Amino acid sequence: MLMMLKALVVLFLVLASVPGMAAELVGRATVTDGDTLTVAKQRIRLWGIDAPESAQQCTANDGRPWPCGRRSAAALDGYVLDKTVRCQPKDTDRYGRVVAECFVQGQSVNRRMVRAGWAVAYREYATAFIPDEADARQHQRNLWQGPFQMPADYRRSKREQTARQSPVAAPPAAGGCRIKGNISREGRKIYHVPGQRDYERTSIDLSRGERMFCSPADAMRAGWQPAKR
Secondary structure (H helix, E strand, C coil): CHHHHHHHHHHHHHHHHHHCCCEEEEEEEEEEECCCEEEEEEEEECCECCCCCCCCEEEHHHHHCHHHHHHHHHHHHHCCCCCCCCEEEEEECCCCEEEEEECCCEEHHHHHHHCCCCEEEEEEEECCCCCHHHHHCCCCCHHHHCCCCHHHHHHHHHHHHHHHHHEEEEECCCCCCCEEECCCCCCCCCEECCCCCCCCCCCCCCCCCCECCCCCHHHHCCCCCCCCC
């Protein structure tokens, strides 16, 4: 009997150390967006699904835009409101969130969001909800009532847009190379030395051809002219 008890203890310790065997999270939930909530003070990313971002717009069947991101979050909030949510962890994502499948009264919240057309199956990570997505698409539920951009594509396009709009910052100035070679709106190449009026507020955008110089002579040889003040 003692040997059996020891074996059970060892088995429990082994299972507890296996990835994906983390303790179940249970409690009332607060919602961040259509695929993210918080239970027991732990932020949770719903496994296997992807919901539109909070600012994302979709197109209704009459061609008008509508705030599908906010509506998706509202749908999730309405479903879990004042209910006990049980989440079974499966992984941890790169943001430190628990990735889990969550349940209300034994029913999968993840599956419900996809089947109701408030989220899509996140094929990159799981295939469990693809049939539910197909059902939502066939019946044109919510997101599927008109054309919309997949949430992952929406996020990617936003990142690319931000990257295009963000100037390429100049690297930290090496010893002595503190002269800022700026290009004006009119295309004039002007360099600023420390102590001049506009030096501190002048930024260098490498993507526009601007650069740092180590001496006024270097700047002038490259075609830059000194700032007047």
